[in-house]
Amino acid sequence: MNIFNIIKKFYFEIILLIILVIMFQSYWPIWFSGWSDIESPYAFAFFVFAFIVYFIKINYVNLANVPKNPSNKGILLVLSGLFFYVVGLRADINYMVSLSLPVLVGGIIFTLYGTELFKKLLKPLILLTFTFPIFPIHRITIPLQGLSAHLTSDFLNFLGVNSFCEGSIVNVEHYKLSVVAGCSGLRSLITLFFTSIIFTYFIKADKLKKTLFVLFTIPLSIIMNVSRISLVGFYAIYNGYGGLEKFHNDLGIVTSIISMSILVIIAKFIDNDGGKNEA
Amino acid sequence: MKHKIIILLLLFSSIVLVNVHVNKVSLQAIDVNKVFPHKIGEWVGADYKANEDVYKMVPSKEMLLRVYKNSKTKQEVSLAIVLTDRRDHVHIPDICYSGQGFIFKNEKTVNLSKGRQIVLVSALKQNKKYDIYYWYTDLKDTYSDRVKFLKHMTFSRFFDKLIKCYGLVVIISPHDNKMQTMDFNKKVDLQLTKL
Numbered sequence: 001m002n003i004f005n006i007i008k009k010f011y012f013e014i015i016l017l018i019i020l021v022i023m024f025q026s027y028w029p030i031w032f033s034g035w036s037d038i039e040s041p042y043a044f045a046f047f048v049f050a051f052i053v054y055f056i057k058i059n060y061v062n063l064a065n066v067p068k069n070p071s072n073k074g075i076l077l078v079l080s081g082l083f084f085y086v087v088g089l090r091a092d093i094n095y096m097v098s099l100s101l102p103v104l105v106g107g108i109i110f111t112l113y114g115t116e117l118f119k120k121l122l123k124p125l126i127l128l129t130f131t132f133p134i135f136p137i138h139r140i141t142i143p144l145q146g147l148s149a150h151l152t153s154d155f156l157n158f159l160g161v162n163s164f165c166e167g168s169i170v171n172v173e174h175y176k177l178s179v180v181a182g183c184s185g186l187r188s189l190i191t192l193f194f195t196s197i198i199f200t201y202f203i204k205a206d207k208l209k210k211t212l213f214v215l216f217t218i219p220l221s222i223i224m225n226v227s228r229i230s231l232v233g234f235y236a237i238y239n240g241y242g243g244l245e246k247f248h249n250d251l252g253i254v255t256s257i258i259s260m261s262i263l264v265i266i267a268k269f270i271d272n273d274g275g276k277n278e279a
Numbered sequence: 280m281k282h283k284i285i286i287l288l289l290l291f292s293s294i295v296l297v298n299v300h301v302n303k304v305s306l307q308a309i310d311v312n313k314v315f316p317h318k319i320g321e322w323v324g325a326d327y328k329a330n331e332d333v334y335k336m337v338p339s340k341e342m343l344l345r346v347y348k349n350s351k352t353k354q355e356v357s358l359a360i361v362l363t364d365r366r367d368h369v370h371i372p373d374i375c376y377s378g379q380g381f382i383f384k385n386e387k388t389v390n391l392s393k394g395r396q397i398v399l400v401s402a403l404k405q406n407k408k409y410d411i412y413y414w415y416t417d418l419k420d421t422y423s424d425r426v427k428f429l430k431h432m433t434f435s436r437f438f439d440k441l442i443k444c445y446g447l448v449v450i451i452s453p454h455d456n457k458m459q460t461m462d463f464n465k466k467v468d469l470q471l472t473k474l
Contacts, residue, residue, distance in 0.1 A: 070282045082289055082293040167380035
């Protein structure tokens with residue numbers, strides 16, 4: 001199929017895409033900066049985009065053969081999306097504007113193609129929704145910073161290192177370690193959580209095992225984060241503040257790799273096919 | 280075809296709805312550090328910086344951080360003001376301050392003056408008692424309740440009422456001198472209404 005045939009076949013979808021780009025023109029740069037910033041809690045979005053592309057690619061024939069059955073019910077979803085869009089933009093509620101786009105896309109698919117295709121695309125659409133800033137994430141970040149600091153301080157005391165914490169600052173012997181937003185563990189928690197959800201698509205296992213697998217990412221990310229901050233504490237005791245930042249950043253990469261590896265091993269372990277199947 | 284036309288009509292009408300305004304009102308991003316005075320009566324302020332992490336949430340232009348000292352009594356209070364055109368930059372103080380080691384004990388509403396209410400929180404940090412006063416403001420009225428404030432702002436913004444910005448004021452002082460801190464609070468409120 002050449003480009004002209006694609007344009008001819010999907011001309012209306014292309015028009016809609018252009019309209020959506022224009023409608024959300026002031027938000028695209030904000031969303032892109034979140035997706036492309038490795039420090040952002042939305043950096044996992046590229047995993048989701050890659051998954052959606054893969055999902056459509058392997059299911060293309062199946063999706064293309066779904067009979068087109070336009071539905072009036074979908075208009076309700078379009079109206080909900082537009083309600084979020086109008087109220088969000090007029091009243092500066094960015095979370096509502098962010099939510100409006102996936103709801104609108106879902107509503108348009110539902111209206112133009114019908115229930116069956118909408119149902120088939122619902123899971124990737126829900127995943128896509130979470131790549132937009134639809135929640136006030138700072139409300140979780142700061143309590144998580146405090147929790148990480150407390151657990152680290154308790155863990156260090158357990159290991160015999162004199163430590164106490166004030167809010168999100170861990171005092172290790174003579175050193176103060178500030179558990180900043182990047183160290184709250186939220187970024188790794190979100191990335192592991194959504195990656196595990198994507199993994200469940202490829203694993204052959206019952207629902208309970210899949211749910212437990214996804215939930216396992218919560219203690220995993222907390223344990224890995226506490227270990228990371230504790231190791232940073234040990235580094236400070238033996239080396240002082242010099243090179244601490246670099247050590248902390250490098251350790252972040254190492255803990256991410258370890259966490260992801262643990263996830264892959266567990267995924268293979270619970271998979272009835274031992275990870276041989278693909279979808 | 281019918282569904283395609285409905286969708287196009289709905290999208291275009293929403294574009295019209297967000298772009299038609301009764302009053303052409305846009306919120307101002309006030310540089311609070313420039314417009315808020317360093318000297319308020321007997322109180323003299325000195326700026327301080329927060330850690331980098333704080334400025335990722337609220338840019339430095341939108342946030343004033345000062346310690347004011349009373350030249351007569353030598354009492355010190357810490358003042359934080361956020362004036363912003365971004366609704367999501369106005370946070371609940373206990374989220375930010377718990378990260379600094381403050382433990383919020385109890386919270387009550389107190390009158391700053393007639394019809395102007397603010398919140399007083401009794402807090403602890405390293406076993407020392409502090410009073411944390413905070414309120415939300417649109418530079419006209421004070422709000423002790425965040426939900427009420429955001430509701431007011433939502434309706435005002437939606438119906439294009441003349442609103443300057445979203446504001447949050449947090450004042451922290453040691454527990455010992457309530458009278459002087461309240462006097463400072465009133466002065467800060469007065470200064471803000473003049474902006």
